[in-house]
Amino acid sequence: MKVHEFQAKSVLAGFGVPIPRGDVADSPSAARAVAERLGSPVVVKAQIHAGGRGLAGGIKTAATPAEAETSAASLLGSLLVTPQTGPRGKRVRLVLVEEAVNAARELYLGLAIDPSKEAIVIMASAVGGVGIEEAATRAPGLIYKEYVPAGGRFQDSQGREIASALGLEGKTFEQGVKVATALYRAFEATDASLVETNPLAATGRGDLMALDARMVFDDNALGRRPDIRALRDPGEESPLEVEASRSNLSYVKLDGDVGCMVNGAGLAMATMDIIQQAGGRPANFLDVGGGVTEAAAANAFKILVSDPDVKGALINIFGGIVRCDTIAAGIVRAARETGSRIPVVIRLEGTNADEGKAILRASGLAFHPADGMRAAAEKIVSLVRAAGRRGSGT
Numbered sequence: 109m110k111v112h113e114f115q116a117k118s119v120l121a122g123f124g125v126p127i128p129r130g131d132v133a134d135s136p137s138a139a140r141a142v143a144e145r146l147g148s149p150v151v152v153k154a155q156i157h158a159g160g161r162g163l164a165g166g167i168k169t170a171a172t173p174a175e176a177e178t179s180a181a182s183l184l185g186s187l188l189v190t191p192q193t194g195p196r197g198k199r200v201r202l203v204l205v206e207e208a209v210n211a212a213r214e215l216y217l218g219l220a221i222d223p224s225k226e227a228i229v230i231m232a233s234a235v236g237g238v239g240i241e242e243a244a245t246r247a248p249g250l251i252y253k254e255y256v257p258a259g260g261r262f263q264d265s266q267g268r269e270i271a272s273a274l275g276l277e278g279k280t281f282e283q284g285v286k287v288a289t290a291l292y293r294a295f296e297a298t299d300a301s302l303v304e305t306n307p308l309a310a311t312g313r314g315d316l317m318a319l320d321a322r323m324v325f326d327d328n329a330l331g332r333r334p335d336i337r338a339l340r341d342p343g344e345e346s347p348l349e350v351e352a353s354r355s356n357l358s359y360v361k362l363d364g365d366v367g368c369m370v371n372g373a374g375l376a377m378a379t380m381d382i383i384q385q386a387g388g389r390p391a392n393f394l395d396v397g398g399g400v401t402e403a404a405a406a407n408a409f410k411i412l413v414s415d416p417d418v419k420g421a422l423i424n425i426f427g428g429i430v431r432c433d434t435i436a437a438g439i440v441r442a443a444r445e446t447g448s449r450i451p452v453v454i455r456l457e458g459t460n461a462d463e464g465k466a467i468l469r470a471s472g473l474a475f476h477p478a479d480g481m482r483a484a485a486e487k488i489v490s491l492v493r494a495a496g497r498r499g500s501g502t
Contacts, residue, residue, distance in 0.1 A: 109131060109326075109327055109330060109336070109337075109339075109340055110157040110323075110324050110344070111157075111323055111324075111325070111339045111340075111341070112132075112155045112156075112157065112202065112204075112341065112344075113153065113155060113320060113321055113322065114130070114131075114132045114155060114202075114204045115323075115339045115401060116303075116321040116322055116323040116338065117318065117321045118259060119242045119294060119298060119323060119336075119339075120290070120291070120294050120303075120318060120321055120323070122294075122303075123290045123291075123293050123294040123330045124286065124287075124290040124293075124295070124319045125287055125290045125294070125305070125316065125318050125319065125321075126283075126287070126289060126316060127211050127317065127318050127321070128206040128207045128317060128319065129146055129165065129206060129207045130142065130146065130150075130204055130205055130206025130207060131145075131181060131204075131205060131206075132155065132202050132203070132204050132205075133202070133203050133204075133205055134184070134201065134202055134203075134465045135184065136177045136178070136180040136181040136184065137177065137190075137202055138180075138206050139152060139176050139177055139179070139180030140173045140174065140176055140177035140180070141173075142176070142205040143170065143172070143173035143176035143177075143205055146172045146205070146206070146207050146366055148208065149169065149170065149171050149172075149204055149207075149208040149209050149338050150170050150205050150206060150207060150208055151167060151168070151169055151170070151205075151207075152167070152168045152169075152170055152179040152180050152183065152203050152205050153166065153167045153203060153204055153205075153206070154167070154178055154183045154186075154188050154202075154443065155200070155202040155203060155204055156188055156198040156199075156200060156202070156344065156404075157198070157341070157344040158191070158193045158198055159190065159191075159192050159322070160190030160191045160192055161188065161190060162195075162263055163190070163238060164188050164189060165188070166183065166190070166200070168182070168183070168410065169208060176205055176494070179203075180205070180317075180491055183200050183203050184200055184201070184202075184203060184425070185197070185199065185200065185201075186200050186202075187199055188200055191242065191357040194363060195221060200225075200226055201343060201440035203374070203402070209311060209317055209319060209431055210311060210312055211307060211309035211310065211311060211319065211349075211423075212309075212310050212311055212312045213234075213275075213309070213310040213317075214235075214236040214237035214307035214309060214310075215234060215235075215236040215245040215275075215307060215308040215310060215316075216229075216231070216232065216233040216235070216236035216237075216251075216304075216305075216306045216307065216308065217230075217231070217232050217233075217236075217270070217274070217287065217291060217304075217305050217306075217308045218230075218302070218303060218304035218305065218306065219231070219263030219291055219292065219295045219300070219302070219303045219304075219479040220302050220303075221271050221301055221321065222255065224234070225255055225257075226257065226277060227255040227256055227257045227258060228255070228256045228258075228259045228292070228295065228296075229253050229254070229255055229262075230253065230254040230262075230266070230270060230288065230291075230292065231251050231252070231253055232251070232252045232253075232261075232273045232274050232288070233250050233251050233252065233255075233273075233274075234250075234273065234274050235250050236273040236306050236307040236308060237306065237307040237486045241424045245424050246382070252270070252273035254266045254269060254270060254367070256292070258463075259356040262289065262292040262293075264285070264289075265287075266288075267284075267285035267288045267289050268281075268285055269333040270284065270285070270288040271284030271285045271306070272354075273286065273380035274306075274308075276310070276316075278314070279314045280310055280314045280315070280316060280348065283314075283315065283316045287305075287308065287316050287318075291303055291305065291469070293489075294323075295342070296502060297323060297370045298323070298333060298336055299325060299326045299329035299332075299333055299336070300323055300324065300325050300326070300375065301324050301326050302322065302323065302324040303321075303323050304320075304322040304323075305318040305319075305320065305321050306320055306322075306365075311414055314332065323415065325411070326422050330398035333350050334399075334490075335452055346361045348361060348392075348411050348414065348415060349361060351407075351411055352394070352408070355404050355408070356397065356404070357394065357395070357396055357397070357404065357407070357411070358373065358376075358393070358394070358395040358397070358406050359392060359393065359394045359395075359408075360392060360393040360394075360403045360416070361391075361392055362380075362389075362391055362392050362393065363389070363391075363417075364388065364389025364390045364391040364392075364417070365388070365389055365391055365416035365417055365418060365420070365492060366383050366388045366389060366391055366418070366419070366420055366422060366423070366489065366492055367391045367392055367394070367412040367413065367415065367420070367421040367422070368380060368383065368388075368390050368391070368392055368393065368394055368412075368422055368424070368448075369394050369396065369408055369412050369422070369423045369424070369425075370394065370395055370396070370423075370424045370425070371394060371395065371396050371397065371398065371400065371425050371426065371430045371435075372397075372426070373395050373462055373468075375424065375426060376393055376394065376395045377393075378424065378480065379424045379485070380393065382481050382482060382485040383422065383444075383485045383488070383489065385452075385485070386482070386485040386486045386488075387489050388485070388489035388492065391415060391417055391418045392412070392415065392418075393463065394408060394411070394412060396408050396435070398428070398429040398430055399429065400428075400430055400434065400435070400438075401434065401438075401439045402438040403432050403438065404438070405434060405435045405437070405438025405439060406438040406439070406441075406442035406444075406445070407438075407442070408438070409421075409423075409438065409439050410441050410442045410445070410446055411444065413442075413446055413448040413450060414446075418450060418494060419450060419492045419495055419496065420451045420452070420453070420488050420491050420492035421450060421452045421453070421488070422448050422452075422453050422455075422485065422488045423435070423439060423452065423453070423454040423455065423456075424455050424481060424484060425454075425455065425456050425457070425458070425464075426457050426458045427456070427457065427458030427460060427461060427464075428458055428459060429459075429462045430458075430459065430460060431459050431464075432456040432460045432461045432462075432463065432464030433460040433463040433464040433467055434464075435456070436454075436456065436463075436464035436465070436468050437467055438465040439468070440467060440468065440471040440473065440474075443473050443475075444471075446475070449492035450495075451474075451476060451488065451495060452474075452476065452494065453475075453476045453477075453478050453484050453487045453488040454468060454473050454476070454478065454484075454492065455477075455478045455479065455480070455483075456468075467476065471485050476488075476491065
C-alpha cells in the first residue's frame, strides 16, 4: 500500500526522522493559511502516489502566502503526468505546504527488501535528489549498501558505515547515524516494504532533514497495522483495484489490452510473460488466490471485462486447492450478467478440470478452450489482433 508524501513524513517523524514544518491543504485558501502560519518562504508540493513530480511541474516555490495560494490554485485539480503515472496522469487533490529549506547537499537514503539475500537492504548515496535512479544505473558504485538478514538487528557499526558513505562529518555524522537508525526502526515497526528519503538534505547549519519521503507497506500486514491501514487513500487507486480489494483479489492495472485472470502470483507472472512472448501486452495482474468462491470468481471476471482497455481475456487456472468447476461456474455467471462480447480464452488444468470444461461447454457461450499456456497465449493474442482489424475496417 502506497501513501502520500505528507503521510510518510508523519510516520517517519514519529520515529525521530527530522522533517520540515508544514501541513497539507485541499484548497488555495487553506494553502495560504498554512504559509501564513509558517511565516517563511514555502514549497507547495502536489500530493499524488507517484514520483517524478518535480520535473512534471508538481513542486513550486513561493516567497509569500499570496504566491503559495496562487501555486496551490494552479496545482489543485490539475492532471499531473510523470514517468510513474503513465500518460493518463493523476489528478491532484491535495498539496503539501512546508517551509523552504536551504540544502547545502542533497543525499539519498532508503531501505527495501532484497529477496535474493533474504535481508533488508539499506541504500545510501552522497548524491541524491532528482535523477538519482538514472545516475545509479549509469554508475552503480554511487549506491552503498548494508544488509540486515531476516531476524537480525541493525547494528550501530552499520549506522556509522552509512553515515560515512554519505560523506558526513562531525555533528552531521552523528545525525546521519541517528537518521539511519530511525529509518530502520520505522521500516521494521510498520511492516514497510520500501522507505526512501530523497533528498535527505544536509543544511548549511550542519543539520539533516528529509525534504521528501516515500513509504510503501506490505498489504498482507495491514490487518495488524490499523494505524497504517487508516492512511489508505482510495482516491489515488484505480477504481478497479479498489473493487478487487473488496473481494480479496490481487489486481494491478497495466497498460496492455489482454486481460489476465489467474490463480497464484507465480502463475500470473508467468502468464503475463508468455502473453508478451506471443506478441501481446497484458492489461492487468489478477490473482484470484487459493480459496476463491464462485462469487469471487464471478466478480474477478466482471472486474476484468469492465476495463475498457481490455480487448480480450485469458483465463489460466491450474487447480490445486482451487477447483476448476468453481472458477468455470463463476465465469459463466459473470459473462451472462455482463453480456461481455470480448473473446475469452480459457485454460483449465488440475482439480475438477473436466467438470469445469463441461460447465463451459454447456453454457452455450462463445468461450475459446485451450490446452497449454503457450497455445492459450497465442490464441488470445491472435483473437485480439483479429478483433482490432475488424474494428478498424481492415
